Amino acid sequence: MVTFSNCKNKEEVSSLNYFDYSNPExxxxxxxxxxxxxxxxxEFKVWTKRIGNNPKIKVLLLHGGPGVTHELYECFDGYFPKEGIEYIYYDQLGSYYSDQPNDNRLWTNDRFVDEVEQVRKALGLNKDNFYILGQSWGGILAMEYAFKYQNNLKGLIISNMMSSVPLYNKYAEEALGPKLPKEVFEQIKTFEKNKDYHNPKYQDLLFKYYYTEHILRKPLNEWPEAVNRCFKHLNPNVYIFMQGPSEFGITGNASLKNWDVRDKLKTISVPTLVIGSKHDTMDPEHMKWMSKEVQHGRFLYCPNGSHLSQYDDQKTYIPGVIKFLNDVNENKF
Structure with missing residues (x-):
């Protein structure tokens, strides 16, 4: 892993100016x-928090859900500062630390893309320093932003998200579901068929047999506090409207159910890192394909990771992201 002491941009980013908060406000x-x-x-307000200063590398973090929070990325605090990477935590509209209007007209891809652009302008980010890292739903939002505003980007990171929800649903149904004990998979499908998503037994089955295998590969009592806090803060209104009531595919009348941009990936020309994980809810082979569809892509494979591979495969995920950022910054991509 690159260390902060030998970063090539250390002339521009020292420990003193990285932690400079001389602006009084x-x-x-x-x-x-x-x-x-x-x-x-x-008009509403959204919450952001900047960590560090780097004139060349500023990473806006787009969380998943929709309707969860920036807290899923808090492990970055243990790595990015010593590398001199500036990163911005950000809760999208409807999420816990931001305003939470009760209006389903707001939960559309186009509206969220417009929100990200307004955040970019407010923070003074531009094509010379602006990176997006989006995971899961945040990866959808990152792709949609790039389709419209890639001229504002220096680099793009799509983490743990396929470019087609129908293919994601097919992967869950045909590849992941059959790996479950037969009786468990049948029970889960029965609960979903009956739309009995709030049944405690349904939730127990997902957490015990699915989430600990494909969301974060640790026993539930070992899940990081930040992850538990994030899920505690989830806004179910936004989540269910767009994603549906389960992580086992995007189901019901969820607005993202038919989202598919496979044929648009080739229009992305900015340097792009696509991250896939062996045990993810998403098909890593599809994400490897995505990295070849974009014009300047790289694939990062996390052999021990699942959906939150920044936690269960940190030894691969974090160095891979740091290397991508530094390579783009040093014109080595």
């Missing part, structure tokens, strides 16, 4: 900004 809030966002339903 910035220091007063610890880097937190509530950014006003204009929407069809009025």
């Amino acid at each position: 910035d220091q007063y809030t610890g880097g937190i900004r509530m950014i006003p966002i204009k929407t069809p339903a009025g």
Whole structure:
């Protein structure tokens, strides 16, 4: 792993100016900004928090869900600062630390893309320093942003997200489901057929047999506190409207159910890292294919990881992301 002491941009980023909060307002809030966002339903505010200063590498983190929080990325605190990487935590509209309007008109891909663009402008990010890292739903949002605004990007990271929800559902049904004990898979499908998603038995089956295999590969009592806190803060209204009631595919009348952009990937020309994991809910072979469809792509495979591979395969995930950022910054990509 690259260390902060030998970063090639150390002339620009020292430990002193990386942790510089000399702007009085910035220091007063610890880097937190509530950014006003204009929407069809009025103006609201979204929460952001900047960590560090780097004029060349600024990474905006797009969380998953939809409707979870930036807290899924808090493990980055143990790695990115010593590498001199500036990163921005950000809760999308509807998520716990931001405003949470109760208006389903707001939960569309186009509206979220417009929100990200407003956040970019407010933070002063541009094509000379602006990277997006989006995981899961955040990967959908990252792709959609790149389709419309890639001229504003220096680099793109699509983490643990396929480019087709129908193919994702097929993978869950045909590849992952049959790996479960037969009686467990049958029970899960029965609960879903009956739309009995709130049944405690249904939730128990998912957590015991599915989530600990394909979301985060640790026993539930060993899940990181930040992950538990993130799920505790989930906004079910946004999540169910867009994703549906289960992580076992995107089901019901979820608005993302038919999302598919396979034929648009070839239009992405910015340097792109696609991350896939062996035990993920998403097909790693599809994500490897994605890395070849974009014009300048790289694939990072996490052999021990699942959906949250920044936790269960940190030894692969974190160095791979850091190397991508530094390679793009040093024109080695």
